[in-house]
Amino acid sequence: MPDATQDQDASPVAGARPWEVAWQDSLYGPGGFYRHHAPAEHFVTSAQGLPGAGRILAEAVLALARTYGCRRVVDLGAGRGELLAQLRSLAPDLHLTGVDVVPAPAALEVDRWLVSPGGATLPDALEDLHDTLVLAHEWLDVVPCHVVEREEGTAAGWRSVLVTVDGDEHPGPAPVGPDLGWARRWLSPEVRRAEIGRSRDRAFADLLSRVRSGLVVVVDYGHTAEDRPRHGTLTGFRDGREVAPVPDGGCDLTAHVAFDSLAQEAGACRLTRQGAVLRELVGDPTDPVPHHLASTDPQGYLAAVARRAALTALTTRGGLGDFRWLLAPRRRSPA
């Protein structure tokens, strides 16, 4: 969604637009990347593409759903329903909803599927959710943001970055209003370039407002004030490789999520890492697989070794184990 607090026509360079606008078009416009490409065609996540990992993630989601008394699970940004398929096989009793910008795959067995506008905007029908766990697994990193760079000696201290469809960047006007407020609140002096997380905060607040009772779980690449990157994280992915971020619809565009500002939106919540969550909910990857199984139950032994490898990949420090998990319980309001 273009932001009214930015002057989109301020660029002297033809075709240069604020990153948030170009990013939105590039992923969710009529020729947008996600309208024509499945995530699994281009990159691996904990939910798909890593053998055995999606099942373990689904086990963790199921354990949380049971703990919080949720009879329904919504996968927001569900891709092609890979995680939902795992959940269906683990827990046929759960009511499952997928939400993404394309229709459900024909063979996917879910109870409901909503087609979404994409980015920060959610479908109207996603509302009034009770006893529901909503998982947003790698959703917010593809919610477009403004990009800013430091500009010393000016009143704002920041200028926005504009971009043309071929990826050339140009200096833009100073951010104003809430975007500037966000930069001042969340970016320390060492940070020279950053994505303004306000669009993610608002999208998350919108999601929270739709869940009356249950649990909202956001899982993503992220940072907080302690480890905020100094030069931003906006990048592209295509065909399994990281590529330059070019907003022409030909690649994914993603940037890490500022989890400290999200946590402030959530109020009472738990902010932790994937490694810790999966150890608690699923098991310790360092537990040895009993050797005797190799002779008494060779198939079982191989399955246990494969599961251990997947759990190790999902929990490793410096890798997927560092993913942030934000758990925001939602309580039923008194009648």
Ligand SMILES: C[S@@+](CC[C@H](N)C(=O)[O-])C[C@H]1O[C@@H](n2cnc3c(N)ncnc32)[C@H](O)[C@@H]1O
């Ligand atoms: C990085 S992929 C992650 C897919 C899957 N959750 C996974 O982890 O493999 C992001 C997905 O979010 C979807 N998406 C983006 N904005 C959305 C929105 N507002 N509503 C629903 N889906 C959205 C994209 O279409 C894409 O499928």
